[in-house]
């Protein structure tokens with residue numbers, strides 16, 4: 420199907436067959452690698468160039484375009500459209516702030532504009548304002564930034580709260596790498612309070628080390644203090660967030676999933692451990708990095724939004740077909756993603772005939788006694804809600820009428836093609 424021309428589709432899982440499924444490159448890994456490639460002279464980054472164009476997540480393109488803009492000679496105003504990319508926008512803001520003399524005007528979707536960014540802006544102003552950084556916000560766009568030419572006179576530390584998003588700290592730490600290379604002085608990020616989605620900051624640290632940076636780490640302070648070019652530029656893994664959907668649907672169809680590198684350090688590889696709670700096990704399927712999922716569903720599951728926020732919608736789909744209730748905890752972070760995903764999950768469960776009970780940070784999901792004949796869902800422009808609804812459709816064998824399927828482009832442009840490979844029929848609907 421043409422993902423841009425159809426805004427409503429019917430997803431029919433009646434003809435499932437076993438097939439090898441493949442996720443796209445991990446957008447979180449690719450974004451970090453692109454920035455570090457830019458800083459260390461590996462540009463264009465071979466591992467991103469090697470990805471098939473039609474499979475490259477939109478957020479990776481956004482980040483790459485942003486870096487290209489920052490690589491232009493100073494003097495021009497650089498316009499950077501971040502579309503719906505939270506991590507790309509937040510990462511690029513700091514990179515702009517540490518690009519000497521850069522003048523950048525950021526724009527994005529209305530939804531990206533209303534997501535929280537204030538703590539990152541405050542941190543940048545506090546650290547670099549004394550050197551001449553200015554950062555102004557429109558309503559909400561454009562966000563306009565003028566970077567200082569010389570930062571050597573300011574204290575080399577960014578301070579940022581850990582609640583709300585780990586992307587602030589990741590972005591600042593990538594900024595520390597840029598500043599270290601320019602000034603050859605150690606730069607730190609200090610995190611105030613508990614850090615949410617901590618695995619993503621760990622992923623940033625892992626990528627810094629892969630690119631040859633030396634770090635000192637304590638739970639609340641990360642310092643970039645050295646650099647030595649590595650022998651080779653690392654390659655990019657498949658995306659564990661996307662593997663979450665593929666492992667579940669491949670279990671249903673009896674197929675396999677490729678590009679599943681359990682050593683990749685992405686927080687969403689937690690899916691392998693989490694499905695074991697409900698009787699499923701991902702096992703090697705012969706070829707390298709290829710898995711199949713075996714087992715029978717039993718019980719209910721429990722997962723936390725502090726550890727793997729992007730898996731919670733996927734797990735909510737699984738919860739709908741389990742024989743017992745499940746509980747998602749630390750769920751309020753879901754409200755500040757590409758849509759209010761907490762409400763999105765509740766609507767999906769209700770559309771499928773199940774019920775939810777939200778108590779503070781805890782969401783209980785109770786599956787329906789019997790599945791409906793078919794169910795309807797609006798993606799709300801959120802890639803994870805679209806793919807979650809499709810996962811539930813396949814897991815339950817229940818046809819889905821989905822409004823807004825094209826948003827999968829953000830992280831997994833080939834998602835509908837992968838489902839078609841395993842016999843799922845996807846057709847335009849009125």
Ligand SMILES: O=C(O)C1=C[C@@H](OP(=O)(O)O)[C@@H](O)[C@H](O)C1
Nearest residue numbers: 447506584585586616619728729
């Ligand atoms: O750093 C990253 O690449 C990401 C961090 C997480 O966000 P938060 O830290 O805002 O939870 C995650 O939800 C997002 O999809 C990607």
Ligand SMILES: C=C(OP(=O)(O)O)C(=O)O
Nearest residue numbers: 503504505506507729756
């Ligand atoms: C939250 C996500 O991404 P971002 O914050 O980068 O927009 C996501 O992909 O689920």
